[in-house]
Amino acid sequence: MALSQPSFLVFVGGSLDKPPKGSQKAPKSLIWFFYVFLFHFHPFLPPFSNQG
DSSP, X not given: OGGGSHHHHHHHHHHHHSOOSSOSHHXXXXXXXXXXXXXXXXXXXXXXGGOO
8 A cells, every 4th residue: 555654644744743724624534534544554554343
């Protein structure tokens, strides 16, 4: 996955670095998506779906 490495981190970091205009739900959605993405695809974190 090309997005699982620095390019994705830079994209999320750049998005969160700028304050949202009018919509404050966007950053929270990105953060949740970022955490879910990490927990399910990051090689250094154990995915919860593999506990069983």
